[in-house]
Amino acid sequence: MTSNIPLIVRLLASSVSVANRAGKIVRDVMSKGELGIVEKGKDDYQTEADRSAQRCIVASLAAQYPKVNIIGEEDGPDNEGDIASDWLISEADKEVLSLECPAGLRSVKEEEIVVWVDPLDGTSEYTQGALMLKRDPWERWKMYLTHPFISIKWYLSLLQSNYGFLEHVTVLIGISVNEKPVAGVIHQPYYKTILGGEKIIGRTIWGLQEAGVGGFTPAPPPDSLIITTTRSHSNPLVEKALQVMNAAQVLRVGGAGYKVLQLLEGKASIYVFASSGCKKWDTCAPEAVLSAAGGKLTDILGEFYKYGGTESRPNKTGVLAAVSKDLHSYALNRIPQELKEALSKK
Ligand SMILES: Nc1ncnc2c1ncn2[C@@H]1O[C@H](COP(=O)(O)O)[C@@H](O)[C@H]1OP(=O)(O)O
């Protein structure tokens, strides 16, 4: 019986299982080859995978936790209605169910929880990945010509990247209590590994405040300073913030979830994004997992974002995250005051 298990632990365990299913939906849409790309705003796109994965996650969690406030990136009338029964997931991850719940979260009620869902973080990388799955060069070129937002420079870089950037795609479910992210799931639908001679695709990383993290092998930060940042949403402010870091290397990758995974796995030590563009659903789960692992995620001014249900969605003042509090302070101290002011005024 799971009824004795505290709500937060059950909700996290359900989120792990539903994120796995959503990841399969993301892969299935890609395999069918009809992405159904819709432009939501400038540099902001949605595909059939975003819509379907969101419906699976929101319907499955709402059915089990009806009083929890669930906010998804793709909320709206086009994304409501009946859903396929095999998208309604009621399983809960057994490893997570056995976690010790932190004392401060044992009596949290559904009404006190806000869940932030990004069904597909790294949409640019997903749609560009579709191109690379076309093995016939002529078919690929035709798809490129109808693709709404890939420059010729990106197309050439994609051709050199084998399967494109599908590993950057993640499904994010962040759980917040009293405006603070306390637990989260980062699912990577295209992560490939071999276990006991068998090819496995997809993995799910989770974190719970004071209880720890799972689903991956944590690694210490690299010896030299490696920064991770956006590959698809740069601008002069983003570049200025990168220059002042004095980094040995800058990695340009897609998605907030993937960048935080790079921090957790010792591929980079700081994530810098001095621009608006990210929203609460991009950072809630990554912040929860990173802080459960001892790291810190704030805006570029060093302030924590708040995740209450009435908070505005955009993270206007950017993202600054690091594997440790010391590295976070290092990065924060290097951001010039003019840059902080420029971002605050936006
Ligand atoms: N200018 C922007 N417009 C729309 N979404 C943005 C923008 N900047 C960042 N994002 C969202 O934040 C994530 C991390 O940004 P980046 O990849 O540039 O580092 C993106 O994957 C995207 O989420 P999504 O793909 O879910 O729409």
Ligand SMILES: [Mg+2]
């Ligand atoms: Mg996103």
